[in-house]
Amino acid sequence: MKPRERFHAAVNHEEPDRVPLDYWTTPQAYENLRDYLDITASETQDWGIMSTWKTSEELLKRLNLDFRRVYMKTAVGFKPQPLPDGSVETEFKCGMTLIGGYYEVTYYPWAEFTEVEQVEEFEWIDPDDPSRMDGVLEWARYLHEETDYAVVGMVGGPWGVFEVVAHYMRGFDKFLIDLLKRPNLAEAMMEKSMKLAIEMNRVLLDEVGEYLDIVQVGDDLGHQDGLLISPRIYRNMVKQRHKKIYSDIHRRAPHVKILYHSCGAVEPMIEDLIEVDVDILNPIQPLAKGMDSAQLKRKYGDRLTFHGGIDLQHAMSAQGTIEDVRAEVDRRVKDLAPDGGYILAPAHNIQPESTPEKILELYDYATKKGMYPID
Template sequence: MAPWTHAESGENTMAMTSRERVRAALAGEEPDRVPLDCGGTEVTGLHGIAYNALKEHLGFKGGSTRLFHIYMQLAAVEASVRERFHGDVVRLSIEAKQWKPWTLADGSPCEVPEGWNPVRIEDGSEALMGMDGKPLIKRLPDAPWYSPVGPICPLIQEPGDIKQYGALLRMLDRSPWFDESLDDVAARAKHLHIETDYAVAGIFGGHIFAQSQLIRGMDNFMCDLLANETLACALMDTLAQAHIEDFDAYITAVGPYLDVVCISDDLGAQQGPQLDPAMFRRLVKPYMKKLYGHMKSKMGDKKLFLHSCGSVYDLIPDLIEIGVDVLNPVQVSAASMDSKKLKAEFGNDIVFWGGGCDTQRVLPLGSTQDVRDEVKRRIDDFAPGGGYVFTQVHNIQPGVPPENIAAMFDAAWEFGG
């Protein structure tokens, strides 16, 4: 297979800025080179442990490892690291006003929001406690991230129960310890837009299906879809409407400064969609369509980025239909998610943002040469004709060799030019 080269071949005499490069890709065009995303969203980043190891590998001293996502323990990528790997995208999310020193699971240092105060429970876990005194989420002593303990709202048993939990449901997409106001976020967004040439990725959230699973418990909600459609649909409709109201305030504040709006809703598993496609279309898709249609009506020329893990091949036409412009993470190791196949079938209708290196096997377990070969293959598959932003499949986890992380981004720069 011939390697990918820019359509004009040879030397590019007019290099694009990062923002121009990403905007061209988002428009389905072929930019001067493949845009690179190094920690530019909450689903294309690095766990704090992996980030600290990478900085040590690079010989970068000083700075700080701030966890902008507590549950997933994700580090805010500093400008020096982004520049080292030629990143074109910068993340815009609601931050904490005050930070304090903390320690990651491996003992390495980080910073967390001042308001983050988990408690130690009997099994040694760090836990966030609910109003009933029971843990909502916890991190086991040797675990790298936090996981739900059970349903967030176990008392929701029928549609009439939902309303009393309205404030809590809204909080699931915005943790209270990240306490900036929208005015604060807008000021940072304006600075990034005016003072830098990065593409700005606004992190909104917008979970419907995944959030319903969190609220009711995954098993319970999947059973609801089969045996209690009234409750399932009432919950999804409530979430969609809450997201619509929150989005109106969000886009008014920061919309002029964004290039892409990022939302998430995991629909896939390793071997296929979580739901039979017919069930998805009948029960879940209408609420996603309601939300996404409203968002698109307010976004102007901004693009809508959806993170949806796993094998979503069977659902991609539906996602395109309801307004998704960009698909992430493009989990190439899942069933039916071959990069060449995806590009051939859907490359004219959706932008692929991700899929640049398999994070289940190649990045954590392969050699640096394996990583380089993987990156070259994916760029050769995805880049022709444009409509592609390079990054790995989802967030990089602890234990991934830092030399492989560096090899991945260096190969993307080498082969994407």
């Protein structure tokens, strides 16, 4: 089977020739692997979850990956500026500081807002800046017409309704209080975020939607041991906005599948996510509370495709062994792959402590172990 055929069989809950493979990693882990393999080919392809960086086609082929990615770009006219707290301003107006290999938000532009009008009047980015799509159409068309890979499209930058406000614009502490004490202000912030998400997706899909197989979205709702907000708050304040965003994606590009990212222990919200038109759930963190892969498959496997599942907290960590990596692949394939509906990938970004040997073993072993019929 070709990679795109493999993906479509899996997402339609049919058994392909093998489980499709995808790849999320930190730049540091990628560079370690690249250097270990002595790959010197040009790094021409954007990669990453939110902020993109470059990778080479040679490395993607070495891992037997079935997906390639298309990103909107930052507007050409945007120039990052230093902020008083020492962070660097992003196009979304929040400030980011490099801490331990990750850019963390340290400045929140909505932190001092007290009135709905301040939110409504806030000047955000312009989705229609033509430089955002410079070269994107040509790349998407090439991937669709000249390769056999499944093509993932993404607007880039912060995405979502709850998370973009809490994590990037307002700050978690204040926004969680807003949801209970200042609901009108919280609703205005999420409404503005929702409208921007719809407009960004509009630009992407109107330009390249016909060449995409997947649109990647996300909104973190969980942490290691539970939910960030209650199911009641989600259903009363967030869910209808998710529904509007994802229904609009399916309206503009009925053929695409929606891949939704949420870290953590989100099992109590999976039924709701299915109801708002999510097709694929990522990253299935197996050590988070309630995220047992066998139980998830039994409960939701006929209505949802699972993406991820490979533990990074132990098996792929410095404490894990090659045998742990193999056992992890064995477990996730056994639990999630029968009857299709599974894309094997790490349960978030592969960390710098994951050695090149473990990364190669993960993908080489998964290529063999993921062959159908599943043992």
